[in-house]
Amino acid sequence: MTKHNTPAQTKAEADVSSMTAIGIWQSVLDELRAEISASVFGKWLGELEFVAEVDGVIQVAAANSLQRDRVRQDYLRRINGIWSSMDTRGRRVAVSCWADLPEEVRELAELNKAEQANHVAEAVCEDDGTEAELETSIRSAGGEHTFDSLIVSDSNRVAVTVGRKIAESNAAPAQTVYFFGRHGVGKTHLLHAIQAEMQARGDKRSALYMSAEEFMVAFVEGVKRRDTSDLKARLRSADVLLIDDLQAIAGMGGTQKEFFSNIRAVAARGGQVVITADESPSQLSSLNARVREELQGGVSIEVGEPDEEMRRRIVRIKAEAISEEHPEFVLDDAAVDLIVSRVRGPGRQLYGAVCNVFTATTFVGQPVTLDDVSAAVRRQLGDQKPPTIDQVKRATMAVFEVTKTDLESARRSRAIAYPRQIAMYLCRKLTTRSLPQIGRFFGNRDHTTVLYAVRKLEDLQSQDQTLRDDIERVERAIEDIQAGGGN
CATH class of the missing domain: 3.40.50.300 (P-loop containing nucleotide triphosphate hydrolases)
Structure with a gap:
């Protein structure tokens, strides 16, 4: 007969082991986050919640049966592998739905969750130094939550x-x-x-x-x-x-x-x-x-997600709010457009992008550049999967106003050869394709042609600012295509 630990029975044990178990669970999530793409982790694993220990089993709850079944099928073996490497007590992890858990186990989860919230609150109150200074700067620049500061569009x-x-x-x-x-x-x-x-x-x-x-x-x-x-x-x-x-x-x-x-x-x-x-x-x-x-x-x-124009207004308003206390922080139209094109989420994500740019530039005494904006957005969104060769070609076509036929043709004029070489170079740099595979996508060219383009551009970048700028423009166009869900 399975025996569930009640809150009264578990109180003493919780003080010595439950928080430790919670700590191990957080470490397991950290390892999984490093192994799995951000989108997959967020969809299937990020919302799992630590519940309690029941007869030597660490009970974790999924929001619904679909999430429970997917985690059990694809990730539970790995979860228990990581857990066993950290837990000296030989416990294992089980995944259930909240609705399937006994009432007394859910009550125990509420106690554990309350304890975690109290610990977090205490940690925040005790924190100080540079991070606290940064948080104060950003929060104070965010303005008051009033109707006047609430941006309105059809979505809300x-x-x-x-x-x-x-x-x-x-x-x-x-x-x-x-x-x-x-x-x-x-x-x-x-x-x-x-x-x-x-x-x-x-x-x-x-x-x-x-x-x-x-x-x-x-x-x-x-x-x-x-x-x-x-x-x-x-x-x-x-x-x-x-x-x-x-x-x-x-x-x-x-x-x-x-x-x-x-x-x-x-x-x-x-x-x-x-x-x-x-x-x-x-x-x-x-x-x-x-x-x-x-x-x-x-x-x-x-309350729907903001459309493009509303996202642009959100970015500008947040940037202007920060600029009130830090006048040297300025996002020009190109920087605003870059953030809006890459960050497709709601206003909070856009604000986060602006704060990331501020942190990496003005806050540490550096000027704002498009490279900084792009890097800040990449850090916020996490690692994306490698682009496809088709995405690289489409980005090159958009930047240089050439056609797919041009890139695959035998034409050697600089107007065609230059963007073709950049496209082949970025295919080698960003995709997982081999040189022969890349050559086939560019008019069945030999792999030595691709290798020549790659080595030539690697040598020229150190002395050619225009080339570096053009490569960066195509990389940003690739990221825009990926952010927009283009295949």
């Missing part, structure tokens, strides 16, 4: 309009409003903007902002003290309750029950509840059925 117009009406005491479409969308599209900004607008207008209604993780930590602390009355009083006294990142407590039965009772209490006395999450209520598979029904009974509004 409905959400912003509803948020304004809530802040201005106008009738909301429902007592429970649920904003959902990909991480980083501005949902947190929207909640803070509602609170800031109410304060600016002198609204007599009380507004309370709380992340779901903060709610979870406060609830678990209350359970430990056997008294959650302070948390209930704080939440239920709010006229406008703003809860951020609901997905943080999905799958946590006890926490969700407490959450449900509190939002029902606020709504029952005529208050307004505004919630954000990364997915719609129906897509949060481990959400408690009663909570899901409550949310589906309100209004759900998607």
Whole structure:
């Protein structure tokens, strides 16, 4: 008969081993992150969560059955191989869905997660030095989270309009409003903007902002003290309750029950509840059925990803905000276009790209160049898979305005031979293809022709700035093609 460690039974053990197990799990993830591409790691492994130790088995939770099955099939053997090399106690790792875990195991996970959150908070409070100085510089340059600083386009117009009406005491479409969308599209900004607008207008209604993780930590602390009355009083006294990142407590039965009772209490006395999450209520598979029904009974509004023009405005505004404290930090149009073309994600990723450029240049006393911008974006996005020969040829065609037929032809004029040599050089440098394979893609040329082009350009780069610039232009065009999903 399998015996699950309950929170009371595991308290002493958690102090000496559970945090160690969590540390080993983080090390396992770090090794996997180094072995696997960023996109694959983020999709299948990055969202796995450490749960607890149950009878010598380290239980890890997947968000849904699809992720569980994929991890078990493709990665669990490697996970246990790395784990066994680090764990002297001979434990193994198992992967399950949150919904499949027993109630007492999920409660233990909530305790462990609360402990981790407390440790992180303590570490942040104790941190100082250059990194803290940098974080202060960037955060203070980010501006206030108000409606005035919130960039609006078709992707978020409905959400912003509803948020304004809530802040201005106008009738909301429902007592429970649920904003959902990909991480980083501005949902947190929207909640803070509602609170800031109410304060600016002198609204007599009380507004309370709380992340779901903060709610979870406060609830678990209350359970430990056997008294959650302070948390209930704080939440239920709010006229406008703003809860951020609901997905943080999905799958946590006890926490969700407490959450449900509190939002029902606020709504029952005529208050307004505004919630954000990364997915719609129906897509949060481990959400408690009663909570899901409550949310589906309100209004759900998607916050979409920004279009190209909105992304460009985000980059410019973030750069200008940093420039207010660091006037020497300037991103010209070419730098802005480069960031927008490469970073296809939401506003938070764009802000991260600007901060990475600032950190690598102005913050350390260096001027901003396109090479710095390109390098900063590459660091943020992680390693991409090697380009194909076709992608290299397409990038060369775009930069030099030549055709595929030109690159594959026997023509030897400089207008054709020069870009052809650059394309062959970059195929050798960036792809995994051999010299004979590259030659076949350029009009069935002999491998010695490719080798000549490679060696010639390697020799000339040290003395020819124009050549270096042209190669860099084609490399950036290749990255743009890859970022856009071009095959």
